[in-house]
Amino acid sequence: MNKISDIASLEKDFIDNIFDLTSNIRNKWPKIEQVGAGKTVCFLFWEPSTRTKLSFEHAAKRLGFNVLDFSPESSSLKKGESFEDTILTLLAMKVDGFIIRHPEDHISKKIISMLPEDVFYINAGDGNHAHPTQAMLDVYTMKEKFDDLSTMKLTILGDVNHSRVIPSQIELLKKYSCANINFVGPESLISKKFSPSFSEISKNSLADRDILFILRVQKERFKDDDGLDEAGFIKNFQVNNEFLKNSGFNGFLMHPGPMNIDAEITREAANSENSLVLKQVENGLYLRTALLSLIL
Numbered sequence: 259m260n261k262i263s264d265i266a267s268l269e270k271d272f273i274d275n276i277f278d279l280t281s282n283i284r285n286k287w288p289k290i291e292q293v294g295a296g297k298t299v300c301f302l303f304w305e306p307s308t309r310t311k312l313s314f315e316h317a318a319k320r321l322g323f324n325v326l327d328f329s330p331e332s333s334s335l336k337k338g339e340s341f342e343d344t345i346l347t348l349l350a351m352k353v354d355g356f357i358i359r360h361p362e363d364h365i366s367k368k369i370i371s372m373l374p375e376d377v378f379y380i381n382a383g384d385g386n387h388a389h390p391t392q393a394m395l396d397v398y399t400m401k402e403k404f405d406d407l408s409t410m411k412l413t414i415l416g417d418v419n420h421s422r423v424i425p426s427q428i429e430l431l432k433k434y435s436c437a438n439i440n441f442v443g444p445e446s447l448i449s450k451k452f453s454p455s456f457s458e459i460s461k462n463s464l465a466d467r468d469i470l471f472i473l474r475v476q477k478e479r480f481k482d483d484d485g486l487d488e489a490g491f492i493k494n495f496q497v498n499n500e501f502l503k504n505s506g507f508n509g510f511l512m513h514p515g516p517m518n519i520d521a522e523i524t525r526e527a528a529n530s531e532n533s534l535v536l537k538q539v540e541n542g543l544y545l546r547t548a549l550l551s552l553i554l
Contacts, residue, residue: 261379361384366384397434412431497527
């Protein structure tokens with residue numbers, strides 16, 4: 259398995275191996291075998307990234323890879339070169355693998371069709387479709403707290419419709435028999451396919467939930483008909499001390515980042531002792547190191 263496009267295409271045994279290696283790497287860090295020595299990986303990010311891009315870059319360099327950081331804004335794409343010709347040009351430069359983020363849904367299919375069998379590929383996010391490594395690091399973080407995910411109760415709050423993380427996360431949690439998932443937020447941000455969902459928080463309604471997974475409002479992906487009352491969202495769904503007290507939630511807080519402080523979450527909540535936000539970032543480094551090690 260050297261092409262990672264989405265979670266559905268991965269066997270659970272493969273993911274278990276990634277999780278096991280992630281734990282080994284975490285325990286050994288930074289003393290990591292340089293299995294990527296002599297190989298070159300190319301990063302192509304058409305959309306902004308901090309956690310995904312830098313953790314992959316840190317992982318690749320720690321493993322000994324040569325890293326090419328392709329910038330669409332300063333490339334021949336600006337002169338009219340096509341996406342396809344860009345990939346073919348980089349293949350002609352003997353690149354061994356690609357890590358790509360792109361705004362087009364399902365573009366992984368096109369990318370994989372262009373790549374030779376021995377060239378690896380990792381989807382770092384394609385439109386609203388998938389973000390497999392974010393899902394893996396999130397579920398790995400959950401497993402650190404709940405070894406048996408089948409008993410875990412998860413609530414996802416915020417802009418579900420525009421998230422590429424959530425479809426991947428739900429697909430992965432299915433592989434671990436986690437079915438107790440519900441959704442909270444404005445009706446305009448949660449389509450009917452995400453069920454059960456709730457458009458208001460009542461007294462102690464989250465008292466029995468184990469994890470509250472918080473999503474920012476992705477206004478950059480809104481279409482003209484995706485109306486949102488931002489003031490109403492903050493008033494009713496911002497995760498702050500009052501929200502936590504009223505909802506009765508006393509579990510762990512997670513957020514895939516980037517956080518919009520004082521929108522979907524306050525600084526106090528993000529930095530609280532129940533927050534796993536920075537643990538997610540740390541685990542992302544270890545997991546992406548593990549994935550790059552296994553994918554060769």
